[in-house]
Structures are given as structure tokens and as C-alpha cells.
Amino acid sequence: MRTGRVKLIGTLVICFVFIFCCGEASLCKEPIKIGSLSALTGVGSQMGQCQRDSVIMVIDKVNSTGGINGEKIKYYIEDDQLQPTVAVNGAKKLVYNDGVQVVLGTPNSPTALAAMEVTWAAKVPQLMFGTAPKVTQLGNPWIFRVCPMDSVLGMHLVNFAVNVKKVQKIALMHDSTDYGKGGLASVLEALKKFNLKPVITETFNNEDVDFSSQINNIKSSGAQGFILYSLHVQGAQILNQSKKLGLSIPIFGSSGMLQGNFLSLAQDSAEGAFFVSYFSLDNPNPRVQAFIKEYKERYKYDPTPCSAVSYEGTNLVIAAIKKVGTDRTKIRDVLRSTKDYMGVSGRLTADETGEMGRGAIIVEIKGGKPVTIWASN
Amino acid sequence: MNFQLLKKAFLVIIGFFLILLPYLWVNVYTLHIYTLIGIYIIISIGLNITFGHTGQISLGHAAFYGIGAYTSALLTVRLGFPFPIAFVCAGLVSLIFGFGVGSATLKLEGPYLAMATIGFGEIVRMVLVQWDKLSGGPAGITKIPDPSFFGFVLHSAQSKYYLVLTVAFLGFICYRNLMTSNYGKQFSAVKENPLAAQAMGVDTTRTKVVAFGLSTLYAGFAGSLYAHLNNYIAPDAFPFSESITLVLIVVLGGMGNILGPILGSIVLIEVKESLRMLKDYNMLIYGLILMVLMVFAPKGFAAINLSFLGQRLTRKTSKVLRS
Amino acid sequence: MIQILQQIISGFAIGSVYALVGLAFSLTVKALNAVNFATGDIFMVGAYLGITFLLFFKVPFFLSILGAMIVVSFIGIIFERVAYKPLYKAGLGRTETHIVLIISTIGTSIFLQNGSMLIWGPDALAFPRIFPKEPINILGMLLPIEYVWVIAMAILFMVILQFILQKTRIGKGLRATAQDRETAALMGVSLSLTDSLTFGLSAALCAVGGILIAPISFANPTMGLTYGMKGFTAAVMGGMGSVRGAIVGGIFLGILENVATGFISSTYKDVVAFSVLIIILIFRPSGLLLKPPQQKV
Numbered sequence: 001m002r003t004g005r006v007k008l009i010g011t012l013v014i015c016f017v018f019i020f021c022c023g024e025a026s027l028c029k030e031p032i033k034i035g036s037l038s039a040l041t042g043v044g045s046q047m048g049q050c051q052r053d054s055v056i057m058v059i060d061k062v063n064s065t066g067g068i069n070g071e072k073i074k075y076y077i078e079d080d081q082l083q084p085t086v087a088v089n090g091a092k093k094l095v096y097n098d099g100v101q102v103v104l105g106t107p108n109s110p111t112a113l114a115a116m117e118v119t120w121a122a123k124v125p126q127l128m129f130g131t132a133p134k135v136t137q138l139g140n141p142w143i144f145r146v147c148p149m150d151s152v153l154g155m156h157l158v159n160f161a162v163n164v165k166k167v168q169k170i171a172l173m174h175d176s177t178d179y180g181k182g183g184l185a186s187v188l189e190a191l192k193k194f195n196l197k198p199v200i201t202e203t204f205n206n207e208d209v210d211f212s213s214q215i216n217n218i219k220s221s222g223a224q225g226f227i228l229y230s231l232h233v234q235g236a237q238i239l240n241q242s243k244k245l246g247l248s249i250p251i252f253g254s255s256g257m258l259q260g261n262f263l264s265l266a267q268d269s270a271e272g273a274f275f276v277s278y279f280s281l282d283n284p285n286p287r288v289q290a291f292i293k294e295y296k297e298r299y300k301y302d303p304t305p306c307s308a309v310s311y312e313g314t315n316l317v318i319a320a321i322k323k324v325g326t327d328r329t330k331i332r333d334v335l336r337s338t339k340d341y342m343g344v345s346g347r348l349t350a351d352e353t354g355e356m357g358r359g360a361i362i363v364e365i366k367g368g369k370p371v372t373i374w375a376s377n
Numbered sequence: 378m379n380f381q382l383l384k385k386a387f388l389v390i391i392g393f394f395l396i397l398l399p400y401l402w403v404n405v406y407t408l409h410i411y412t413l414i415g416i417y418i419i420i421s422i423g424l425n426i427t428f429g430h431t432g433q434i435s436l437g438h439a440a441f442y443g444i445g446a447y448t449s450a451l452l453t454v455r456l457g458f459p460f461p462i463a464f465v466c467a468g469l470v471s472l473i474f475g476f477g478v479g480s481a482t483l484k485l486e487g488p489y490l491a492m493a494t495i496g497f498g499e500i501v502r503m504v505l506v507q508w509d510k511l512s513g514g515p516a517g518i519t520k521i522p523d524p525s526f527f528g529f530v531l532h533s534a535q536s537k538y539y540l541v542l543t544v545a546f547l548g549f550i551c552y553r554n555l556m557t558s559n560y561g562k563q564f565s566a567v568k569e570n571p572l573a574a575q576a577m578g579v580d581t582t583r584t585k586v587v588a589f590g591l592s593t594l595y596a597g598f599a600g601s602l603y604a605h606l607n608n609y610i611a612p613d614a615f616p617f618s619e620s621i622t623l624v625l626i627v628v629l630g631g632m633g634n635i636l637g638p639i640l641g642s643i644v645l646i647e648v649k650e651s652l653r654m655l656k657d658y659n660m661l662i663y664g665l666i667l668m669v670l671m672v673f674a675p676k677g678f679a680a681i682n683l684s685f686l687g688q689r690l691t692r693k694t695s696k697v698l699r700s
Numbered sequence: 701m702i703q704i705l706q707q708i709i710s711g712f713a714i715g716s717v718y719a720l721v722g723l724a725f726s727l728t729v730k731a732l733n734a735v736n737f738a739t740g741d742i743f744m745v746g747a748y749l750g751i752t753f754l755l756f757f758k759v760p761f762f763l764s765i766l767g768a769m770i771v772v773s774f775i776g777i778i779f780e781r782v783a784y785k786p787l788y789k790a791g792l793g794r795t796e797t798h799i800v801l802i803i804s805t806i807g808t809s810i811f812l813q814n815g816s817m818l819i820w821g822p823d824a825l826a827f828p829r830i831f832p833k834e835p836i837n838i839l840g841m842l843l844p845i846e847y848v849w850v851i852a853m854a855i856l857f858m859v860i861l862q863f864i865l866q867k868t869r870i871g872k873g874l875r876a877t878a879q880d881r882e883t884a885a886l887m888g889v890s891l892s893l894t895d896s897l898t899f900g901l902s903a904a905l906c907a908v909g910g911i912l913i914a915p916i917s918f919a920n921p922t923m924g925l926t927y928g929m930k931g932f933t934a935a936v937m938g939g940m941g942s943v944r945g946a947i948v949g950g951i952f953l954g955i956l957e958n959v960a961t962g963f964i965s966s967t968y969k970d971v972v973a974f975s976v977l978i979i980i981l982i983f984r985p986s987g988l989l990l991k992p993p994q995q996k997v
Contacts, residue, residue: 022945040656040657040659041657041660041814041817042660042813042922043658043921043922044821045817045822046821046823049822054505077656078653079653079656079659081660082613083613083616083618084517084607084609084610084611084613084614085413085607085614085619088409088607088609089406089409089410089650090653092405092406092409093406093653095402095405095406096404096405096406097406097407109515109516110515110516110517110611110613111613112616113516113517113519113609113611114517114607114609114611116609116966117519117607117608117609121608132516134516134519138519138520168506176506176507177506177515178514178515178516181509181515184812205970207926207970209714209913209916209917210710210711210714210916210917210958210961212706212707212710212958213703213707213958213961214575214961216703216706233823233824233918233920236824236826236918237917237918241844244833244842244844245835245842246842260823260824261824262822264826265824265826265918267826267829283770312503380705432795433794434798434799436802470799481982482981482982482984483976485981485982486795487733487734487794487795487798487934488729488734488735488798488802488940489940489981491735491798491802492735492932492936492981493977493978493981493982496975496977496981497972498979499929499970499974500971500975500978503970503971503974504971507971523890535826537958568795576787588934621803621806624799624803628799628800628803632796632799635712657818658814659820660810660813660814661810661811661814661818662813663807663809663810664807664808664809664811664812664813664814665807665811666802666807667803667806667807667810668779668782668783668808669804670780670803671783671800671801671804671807672786672787672804673781675787675790675792675796675800676792690708
């Protein structure tokens, strides 16, 4: 019994000492530090890893030419495992332990919101890449969203379907997560502007395997077009099954679908489908092509839209630090004054809520590749 | 050397250390981890009562933690309740659910009880995700106010740490007193030999339900603290893996061991944070560690047979000295 | 009407995969008296391995299935020997043994999931298109050939399993051990061997299930969680430990889910499924098919 207690106490002491050694104070002049928070393991790590890959690529390149004004940038990469609790821990580590000037992340809205509580309280600028509108509606002066939000993308998609493709009777299908519900809201709002309502609305869960029930309902609803708000794996599933079940109406998909390896999963069932996005591999702009080439050479896979906006975000941050140094308030102010920045995604102009993404494109899949057929100004 | 005196002195030193912690050279991140450990200690004390002492496994305890968190968050954000009342309500609402689930699952054991509790945990999480009018949906509830008592707001990391430390300490004292009392011995009796216990006049049914209820009460309080600590909650914060973490803490600390929840929480949370260093291999190694730990320390850390090694070492040394 | 029939048939196909996973659970529960949380992830590894053999090593289809089954069985047996056997030999009480086994299998589950993400990447993997594209038209129903294939193969493997369990000596040993460990040991059955074989068999069934579902749905690292849960529900519904029960339970669950999607919204379908599971656990834990066992005093 005695030895048991001693071991217990001994372990406690060791643990305390260990915890101690994790805290470090940085007292010298501030070196340049950028933090990246995203899901690197577990579900959602496709996007999280794309973010990390872009951030590292940009910073390594800048460092190889001497850094910012001669000073090299240190980067810190943290994993949030797509869980808010872990995201908070990661954000606190970046802000308080590592002392970063800016946090990049996350591509997922719940974890971004969790991390935001930390960066907001600590007055650290945060650039996120998720699409839920709530993020910029809370009055946080330190948050930025680099990609266009759902309501903007939804508007462009509906606009294209109704105005360009002349579809009046629309079937709508969305997943049961926040992303899908947000998509539903933005599509309904956009349709209202045309005095339209969907003829049928179907939902599904991300774990579902079989969508034949919903697809058959859509078939018998008389819809002329099908708007689908989904992530890329489920989206590919649905497209595959739609084709098998003989659904022949045009499909208009959300930006969440054209990520990851969607095209290799859907193959020919994506042929002729339209997607709204903010980045396309076929953009002839030399800046975009240079980015794609550099990314592909380094990482051996094509950059995804998430890679593109993370690339934008990192570049914007570096430009700001170059201009005003490491003062976080000044960095924030420079970012807030972004106007008509043309990078590799759409046009970026910051407003007072932190929204930056303005441009959207519609791509059509032709011959298995995305082809941009329409772009907003 | 009087062992009792030594033990008391040691406890006093630890006590000083804990109280002075925020003023020693730790930063906000480390303090946050400590505070989180405190919250885990509270829930795992509860889980130890029902699982470690009474033998009723619960693999869905994160749900009660979540129910407490949401209750407290909704009461303060939507209805403007003051924190102390929201805190108490969080515990009570969790308790009510706990009595419900505890009574319904009385007759189950082993894998069936495990599955029922998992099922309950998943249902709660799914309802929280879907019923967005109530819970704010997948994006959760933001801008949860800091804990405050009669106008005195606890905003800094230090003050939150002290709040959690106090609650954890009080919770521990109540727990220890309960378990060492005569009434408390009933819990272990139900686990060791339910039939004998019944023969001795212990109402096993009531004991099980009381144990479960107590565990959910603790979980509810911890949930409230969590919500106001982070100022944000979402259904994703209470997944099945969190329930696993809680059970793991109880097992590693030693099931039914009074100090178990404290030891287990410190070690496990520490290990999880340190694994961050492994980047992509983080979770892979964590899975491996789970399997290894179960093989080498199934009874928890307190029971690791180090004395065995110590004996062999002394024997070898005396052999060498003799020759 | 046709639509409902179509839903039933696709439900039957998916349900037979649930049944295979349920069988895998039942086998290990009977042997260990504890739930193997890694069952779903072994299923997932089976799916990935099958696709890998087919796609990257260009192994013919049936050999890929066999290959995946063998590799997965090995993996299952290794974990059993190294991580689980020491636990039920450690002489802990009943509840403690359950729990440490559960935790260890959860560790295996996390290990397999993350390992597979490191090997194959975190994204989904598609099964190569070896099935004809045109669906069969039966009585006006459009049935993709994959579904018919799944049903046929699942039935085949279940028949093989029944044969092994009923007619071979090994099978009889497995059943004897499941019924009464001590007596079986006294009769000369090697407990150690039977336990390992049970695991191997369970893992092989998972692998088959994984490969069968892969043409219908992609392989992704987290599919183990979903199918594991469904398989477990199937096993409980039919009576844990009963081969027939797992099969009936699985198919019933598959059909129920598919038909329910049509009538209730898809989103609350899972809540319904879990609630049904809990109700069954509370009121008839021995499942819908078996008679409840008498409480021994």
C-alpha cells in the first residue's frame, strides 16, 4: 500500500515538472511568426493538409530569398483534429506559447469559431477559409474570411441556373450539416429574388450510402435542374447514382463538391455538370498557372480551392508584415484595407466585417476536366 | 521518519504549488491546459463513482457533459441567467437525464450497457446538431459570457483557473467523504458481489441509480465550467472519442481508486497534448499507446508492479556486493 | 410501388453487408465476451486492400478478394495474440476485463484508421469500374448490377460460413468454445487456437463485407465507424452471438433504413435507428429472435 502511494505521488510530481517545462516565455524582440491551424489528422484532413501545404510552400519560398526585410519567418503548424476543444488548445498554443502574430485557419467553420474566441480575446488577426456566414457576423474586428461565403456563392450558382441556363423548376438537395443547411438558406434566398421556390427539397446524411430514394423523388418531381449542396465524397456518390438511375437534368453543384479527388471519384458521371467555385485549374491567368505548377511540382498533386485561398491568405499576411512589421493591430489594419487584390482565386476586397472573397466562377466539367465558362467581375 | 507527517507535508507543498501556479512562470496556454485538466478531474470523479466503484460502464458520458454545457450556455446567453444559477441548473438538468438513463439501463451489463450508453451519447449529439432552433446547430453557441459572481466577472485565465481549482477541490472532498463513509461502501459492494450485497440489505437498484445520477451531476457541473471557460461550444466538442477519453482516465487512474481521477486526468491530458509534437503520427501513436497501456497497466498506474523490479534490482546488487 | 420495391432490394444489398459485419461482431463477442470496436475498421482495411490489389497490383478480382481476406485475417490474429490475449489472461474481474478489452480494441481502431490515412491518404478511394454500367431492368425497376452482385456474394459467404461452423471440426470447436469454455478445454479443444481462429474468421468476414460495399460506396478511412455501428446494431437486433440473427438483423436494418428514408426525413433516420437499438437493448437484450436466457443464481 505504501509503495502504491509513493508511486502515485512520484508520478504526480513528474507530471507537474513536465507540464512546467512546456511553458516558455519569449521576452526578446519579436521574431516573425505565423501560425497555421487546421485538421491534419482524422476526418477533414484533406482540406487541413492542403492549407498546411500552401502555407509552408509560401513561407519556404519567401525565406529562401532572405525572408521579410532580411528576417526569416518562423511557422508553427497545429492540428485541430476537426474538434473545437482541440482547436482551442491549438489556438492557445499558437498565440500564447509560440507567440505568433497571425493565425491562418481553419477551413472548417466550427473549429474556426472556436479558435476565434481565442484570437479575438488575444487581439490576434485570424484568416479563415470556411464558408459559414456566422463567422463574420459576430462583430470580431480581427477575423478575415478569404474565400467568398456561402450566400455569395449560392447567389452566383442560382443566378447561373436561372438566368443563363433558363431553369425555372429547380430540385434542391443538401446535406444535414451546417454547410448543407447554410447552402439551403442561401439558395432559397437567391431564388426568392427571382420569385422562385424549389419544386422539391431532399436532404441526406454524410454517412449515407444509398441515395436512390432521394434521386427517384427528384426524377418524378418534374424538375428541370438539380442544385446539389454537398461535400466532394458524397457529391461524387450522388452523381454516380444519379447517372445509374437515369437522372438526366443538368446538375449545379456547390463549391464544396469540387475539392479533393472529386473528379477521380465521380469520373464520367460528372461530365456536363456545373459547379460554382473560386478557383479553377484551367484559369489561363499566368499567375494562377505559375501557382499550380509550383504546387504540383512540390507536392505531386493538383492544388485544390482550399490550397488556393490558403496561398492567398499567407501572401496577404506576408505583404502586410513587410509593410508594417510585427505589430498585430497594424497588420490587422493593413488587411482590412485590402482592395481589389487579384491573386489566384477571385478578387479580394475587405469590408468592415472581414469578408474578403468577392469573385466567383462557374465551371463545367468537359472531358473530365473543369472548364471555366463564366466569371463574376 | 513519520510517514504520516511526511505525507501531510507533501500535500501542503502540492497545495501551495497549485494555488501559486498562475504566478509561477507558466503562460496562458499552459494554464489553460491545467484548467482543462481540472475540468476532466471533475467529470472523471463522477464517472469513477458509477463506473470505477459501482461497476456500471458508461461510454456516452460526454453527452451529459454536453447537456450541462448547453444548459448553462443557453440559460446565460438566451435568458440572461446569472452564472451561479446556470451552473447549478446545468448540474440538475444533467442529473435528471442521468436518472432517466440510469433507471432505463439498470438491467443491462457488459457490452449491452456499453452499447446503450454509446447510443444515448450519439442521440444527444445528433439532436444537438439537428435541432438548431434550440442548440444553434453544428456551428454551436458563441459569445458565452465569462463566469461571474454578483457582478464580479472572471475574465482572465488565472481567475478561471482558480474557479475550476476550487470546484474540483470541493468536488473531490465530497467524493472522498462519500466513498469512505459507510454509505459509500455500498457502491463497491454492488460491483463486487451484487447478490451478497442484496442479501445484506443493500438496495442495489437504488444504489446503481444514485451512483449514475451523481456521475451525471458532476458531469453537468463540469460542462457548465467548460462552456464558460472557452466561451464557445459546439456539438463537435462532445463526440464519442471524448467519452472514450473519460473512461480511459478512470481506467488508467485505477478503477475505484480515490486518487484515480486526478492521476488519470493529469497523465492522459498531458500525453495527448505532448503527442502534438508527432504531427501526422499523433493519433497513430495514441492508438498504439492505448493498446500497450492496457497490456502493461490494466489496473491503472497505481498498480504497476514496480516493486517487482525493485526487488530484482536489490537482489542483483546484493549478489554483486557479496562476490 | 416500384419505387418501394427498388428501395427494398437496394436495402437488402446494403443490409447483407451489415449482416456480414454483424456476424463478425457476433463471432468475437461469443469468443471474448467483449465488443471488438475495431471490427468496423478491419472492414475498412479490407475494402482498401481489395481496391489496392485490384487497382495497383492488377490482381484478378477473385484473387483480390482472397488476398484481402488473408491479409486482414493475419492482422486480426496478430492483434489478438499481442494485444487482447494478455488481457483476458490477466485475471481481472469480469467488468474490468470487458473494459480493458474495449479500450484496447478502441486503440486498435484508432491505429487502423490513422494508419490507413497515412498509407492511402485521407481521401476516399473509388473501386475500379469493372461492372457493366447499364442497370438491369426487372419489372420496371432499375437495379445497378453491383447490388445484385453484393446480394449473391454475401449469400455465398454466409453459406460458406455456416458450412465451416456446422460441418468442419474447427467449426465445431469454435461453437463448443463459445458455448462453454471450460468444458471445451476439458474436451481437448485448444482455447488459444480457437480464439485466434475466431478472430481470423471474423476479420475475414469483415474484409469480404468491405470489398462488397466498395463498388457501391467508396472506401474512406472513417467508413469503419458507420458500418461498425450498423453491424453491431444488426447483431444485437438478431441476438448477439446468433449467426442466423445477425443475418436477419442486418438485412432487416438495411431495408428499414432505405424505406424509412422515403417516409421520414433522412436526417432523423439515424436518431430513429439508435433509439430502436436502445429500446431493444433495454427490453429484449437477447435480441428479437432468441428467447431471453434464464437468470442463473
